Amino acid sequence: MTRAYDMTLRAKRAAGTTERITDAAEALLTEGPLAATTLKAIAARADVTVQTVLRHMGSRDGCLEAVGRRIAARVDDQRGRSEPGDVDAAIEDLVAHYEAEGRLVLNLLAQEHGNDPLARRAAESGRAYHRAWVQRCFAPWLGDEQGGRRDHAADGERLDALVAATDLYVWKLLRLDLGRSREATEATVRRLVRAVLEAS
Numbered sequence: 001m002t003r004a005y006d007m008t009l010r011a012k013r014a015a016g017t018t019e020r021i022t023d024a025a026e027a028l029l030t031e032g033p034l035a036a037t038t039l040k041a042i043a044a045r046a047d048v049t050v051q052t053v054l055r056h057m058g059s060r061d062g063c064l065e066a067v068g069r070r071i072a073a074r075v076d077d078q079r080g081r082s083e084p085g086d087v088d089a090a091i092e093d094l095v096a097h098y099e100a101e102g103r104l105v106l107n108l109l110a111q112e113h114g115n116d117p118l119a120r121r122a123a124e125s126g127r128a129y130h131r132a133w134v135q136r137c138f139a140p141w142l143g144d145e146q147g148g149r150r151d152h153a154a155d156g157e158r159l160d161a162l163v164a165a166t167d168l169y170v171w172k173l174l175r176l177d178l179g180r181s182r183e184a185t186e187a188t189v190r191r192l193v194r195a196v197l198e199a200s
Helices: 002-031 040-047 050-059 058-080 087-109 116-139 154-165 168-177 182-198
Strands: none
Touching: 002 040, 002 050, 002 058, 002 087, 040 050, 040 058, 040 116, 050 058, 058 116, 087 116, 087 168, 087 182, 116 154, 154 182, 168 182
């Protein structure tokens, strides 16, 4: 019984250390350039040794991949709830996601043309996810029938317009550059989206 207790306690401590290391890597990714997210910096931020980071994560890439998995899970939770066609819920979820992850993603986007392939992969993955999210949330408006045949060109233009109206940089402009409130930002994005949806 004592041995089982010790094993459980050890597993909990190991999981706590892994979580702390992942927290440190995420904080560094949010605050500065990817090049500064080194094993040494991660270890110092997590208050452990580099050897401990390697033992738990395997490598620097292991740390970054752990952050990526964590963020992907949060994004799915934040943006996967609204039903197709529910514009208000979709915009509310979108802005909540940008509030939580926007600064980190902006930091990675600013570095996507640099030497670290992680930023480029993250940017490409994020764009693909966002486009798929738009297609799911606004599906009722992305299949207009004209004369019994779907107008694919119009669908594509509307999809592009919706992707642009809900882009992270719209949130950045409103929230960070212009200092608008979260509520005002939601209202503006909703207005942009409805303008696209209501256009002929």
